[in-house]
Amino acid sequence: MSNNKFTTISTIGRQGLIQKIADSYSDSTNEVPVGIGDDAAVLRKNEKEFGLLSSETYTEGVDFDPTFTPMHHLGAKLLTAAVSDIYAMNGKPTAILINLAIPNRVSVEMIEQLYKGFQQGCKDYDCTISGGDVSASHGALTISLSVYGVVEQNKLVRRKGAKIDDAICLSGDIGGAMAGLRILLREKQHWQDSGIEVMEPDLSSYQYVVQRQLLPFARKDLISGFEENNIVPSAMTDISMGLINDLSNLCRASEVGAYIYQAAIPIHLETRDVANELEEEVDKYAMFGGEDYELLFTLPEKDVDAFSKKFNDFVVIGKINVQKNSVKVQLAEGDIWEFEDGKQKI
Amino acid sequence: MSNNKFTTISTIGRQGLIQKIADSYSDSTNEVPVGIGDDAAVLRKNEKEFGLLSSETYTEGVDFDPTFTPMHHLGAKLLTAAVSDIYAMNGKPTAILINLAIPNRVSVEMIEQLYKGFQQGCKDYDCTISGGDVSASHGALTISLSVYGVVEQNKLVRRKGAKIDDAICLSGDIGGAMAGLRILLREKQHWQDSGIEVMEPDLSSYQYVVQRQLLPFARKDLISGFEENNIVPSAMTDISMGLINDLSNLCRASEVGAYIYQAAIPIHLETRDVANELEEEVDKYAMFGGEDYELLFTLPEKDVDAFSKKFNDFVVIGKINVQKNSVKVQLAEGDIWEFEDGKQKI
Numbered sequence: 001m002s003n004n005k006f007t008t009i010s011t012i013g014r015q016g017l018i019q020k021i022a023d024s025y026s027d028s029t030n031e032v033p034v035g036i037g038d039d040a041a042v043l044r045k046n047e048k049e050f051g052l053l054s055s056e057t058y059t060e061g062v063d064f065d066p067t068f069t070p071m072h073h074l075g076a077k078l079l080t081a082a083v084s085d086i087y088a089m090n091g092k093p094t095a096i097l098i099n100l101a102i103p104n105r106v107s108v109e110m111i112e113q114l115y116k117g118f119q120q121g122c123k124d125y126d127c128t129i130s131g132g133d134v135s136a137s138h139g140a141l142t143i144s145l146s147v148y149g150v151v152e153q154n155k156l157v158r159r160k161g162a163k164i165d166d167a168i169c170l171s172g173d174i175g176g177a178m179a180g181l182r183i184l185l186r187e188k189q190h191w192q193d194s195g196i197e198v199m200e201p202d203l204s205s206y207q208y209v210v211q212r213q214l215l216p217f218a219r220k221d222l223i224s225g226f227e228e229n230n231i232v233p234s235a236m237t238d239i240s241m242g243l244i245n246d247l248s249n250l251c252r253a254s255e256v257g258a259y260i261y262q263a264a265i266p267i268h269l270e271t272r273d274v275a276n277e278l279e280e281e282v283d284k285y286a287m288f289g290g291e292d293y294e295l296l297f298t299l300p301e302k303d304v305d306a307f308s309k310k311f312n313d314f315v316v317i318g319k320i321n322v323q324k325n326s327v328k329v330q331l332a333e334g335d336i337w338e339f340e341d342g343k344q345k346i
Numbered sequence: 347m348s349n350n351k352f353t354t355i356s357t358i359g360r361q362g363l364i365q366k367i368a369d370s371y372s373d374s375t376n377e378v379p380v381g382i383g384d385d386a387a388v389l390r391k392n393e394k395e396f397g398l399l400s401s402e403t404y405t406e407g408v409d410f411d412p413t414f415t416p417m418h419h420l421g422a423k424l425l426t427a428a429v430s431d432i433y434a435m436n437g438k439p440t441a442i443l444i445n446l447a448i449p450n451r452v453s454v455e456m457i458e459q460l461y462k463g464f465q466q467g468c469k470d471y472d473c474t475i476s477g478g479d480v481s482a483s484h485g486a487l488t489i490s491l492s493v494y495g496v497v498e499q500n501k502l503v504r505r506k507g508a509k510i511d512d513a514i515c516l517s518g519d520i521g522g523a524m525a526g527l528r529i530l531l532r533e534k535q536h537w538q539d540s541g542i543e544v545m546e547p548d549l550s551s552y553q554y555v556v557q558r559q560l561l562p563f564a565r566k567d568l569i570s571g572f573e574e575n576n577i578v579p580s581a582m583t584d585i586s587m588g589l590i591n592d593l594s595n596l597c598r599a600s601e602v603g604a605y606i607y608q609a610a611i612p613i614h615l616e617t618r619d620v621a622n623e624l625e626e627e628v629d630k631y632a633m634f635g636g637e638d639y640e641l642l643f644t645l646p647e648k649d650v651d652a653f654s655k656k657f658n659d660f661v662v663i664g665k666i667n668v669q670k671n672s673v674k675v676q677l678a679e680g681d682i683w684e685f686e687d688g689k690q691k692i
Contacts, residue, residue: 009448017480029440029474031474035477036475046392057479059483059484062483094377099401109353111355115367128371128373128374128381131400133402144445146490
């Protein structure tokens with residue numbers, strides 16, 4: 001290597017590296033009207049529609065733990081994560097490409113189970129497995145998904161576009177995926193300590209949160225709700241990295257700020273129970289936990305009223321304001337937490 | 347795992363696993379007219395054009411060797427491999443998505459070098475980096491590229507479509523990438539045996555083959571040649587896995603057979619020299635070596651004559667016949683090698 005400087009990636013962080021790449025390569029062209037920096041790239045398609053393209057890579061031991069993740073659940077979950085990026089642009093997924101780098105200890109049967117999960121996901125989200133590739137890996141199982149989708153041009157929603165005074169809305173509830181992960185990691189620890197051969201924990205008291213972690217569902221129903229009621233959010237993204245992170249990205253793209261209310265953040269009762277049981281703060285699950293695949297979107301007040309009469313699985317958690325890149329959370333006790341570019345100000 | 351059967355992937359092989367997946371999931375839909383089983387998936391775009399989508403994953407230590415692969419060369423090479431799949435459908439690449447799973451020992455500077463290679467490739471092939479993602483890896487650096495392209499509907503060329511008596515044509519020359527790899531592996535062995543810290547071999551006698559391995563170029567010029575001369579091949583694929591393999595895939599898709607002449611296979615003089623020096627058979631490099639990224643295509647005789655007057659970097663190596671899935675190679679000495687489904691018949 002002729003370049004002798006060695007800056008570790010942890011110095012600038014994953015987000016810093018992505019930003020560095022985005023800053024250098026955020027070209028838009030006639031064929032690619034929107035490039036890096038949103039949930040999906042936007043491609044020229046025809047006079048009425050855009051194409052949407054997104055891809056993600058998942059590495060065993062980093063992004064998933066094979067100890068407690070059955071292969072068919074893994075396939076379905078990764079498919080959910082992939083299509084969620086298309087829904088976050090208000091589009092519909094149509095084609096999925098799947099690339100696998102497979103180590104020796106993975107069997108043909110395991111890959112078949114994985115594909116059963118992919119296929120279930122394709123059925124749920126009306127898309128098809130349309131290609132991909134298979135290669136070897138000396139280490140971890142690595143799975144890359146590319147998803148292509150379509151959106152009518154006048155229905156495209158980006159992270160950019162939130163307006164001052166828009167309501168900040170959130171579908172479903174959040175923090176559940178993290179609560180589920182906490183329980184699964186605890187059970188894994190018990191199992192490892194016990195020396196028993198097979199991990200078969202009793203998870204019956206944790207069904208909701210474990211399902212949120214292992215088998216989440218992307219909000220196709222919300223996108224259909226928008227379509228049926230002629231609602232187009234001013235901005236949108238999905239909850240993949242955690243509310244504060246994802247809201248900060250939406251604010252940065254829209255050049256606005258956000259003020260949200262802790263008390264308004266939707267949290268499932270079982271998520272609260274898990275936090276209590278583990279003596280952790282449920283608000284941290286909700287604000288910083290990722291992988292819920294709910295949709296975070298902004299709407300003018302008038303649309304909120306109209307839409308809430310037709311679709312009831314969303315809540316308003318706050319409002320957009322002029323304070324660029326600032327996300328403020330008013331806690332139930334009255335204190336305010338402030339985040340700038342996703343980092344807490346002290 | 348409830349399923350206790352464990353069939354290793356080596357039992358059925360990479361190609362067997364891909365075939366198994368393709369057989370189960372080769373749906374075509376209104377949105378995806380051509381799914382699994384060609385160089386790229388074909389997507390509905392507009393009345394005149396199709397979209398094309400392809401993706402590949404490369405794992406350090408399996409698909410590339412960081413000892414002798416500079417990061418910027420690696421970026422450019424992987425981009426070449428990605429766009430080659432689009433050219434193989436007679437299309438033009440427009441957008442690239444890049445996913446990285448990065449281990450700790452890779453620095454920010456190394457990633458910047460890698461992106462310089464991607465950017466150079468995008469410049470060469472008129473496309474843009476339009477998205478992707480970055481995650482961590484505990485083991486190998488893993489790189490996935492998704493490439494989107496476009497093709498006029500009446501210019502789409504598939505593996506399927508070769509007709510009886512069509513000429514089998516090949517651009518450039520082949521076997522060079524494998525010759526380059528042989529030299530690099532030999533130099534790596536010398537270096538490891540020597541105990542010297544930095545690997546700096548004298549490769550001046552091997553410039554052509556080393557470039558074919560480290561910095562190959564996809565045949566954009568041939569696709570332009572087809573366009574300018576109103577030629578549409580009856581079938582096409584790229585040389586990524588080796589002539590016999592890739593020709594066998596084309597024959598299977600087209601439900602035809604092939605008869606080719608060893609003496610007609612284009613091999614560079616330096617490729618021959620390397621084989622002589624290493625006391626290996628150059629025909630094996632040419633028939634089974636991959637990664638040349640030349641294009642293999644079929645044309646009716648009348649088009650061959652017309653096109654060869656306008657574009658001179660291709661040769662005819664044989665002819666399509668009725669013997670389904672059979673590839674025969676007539677050796678210079680008169681013997682015939684026969685392959686069925688890519689496997690040699692003895």
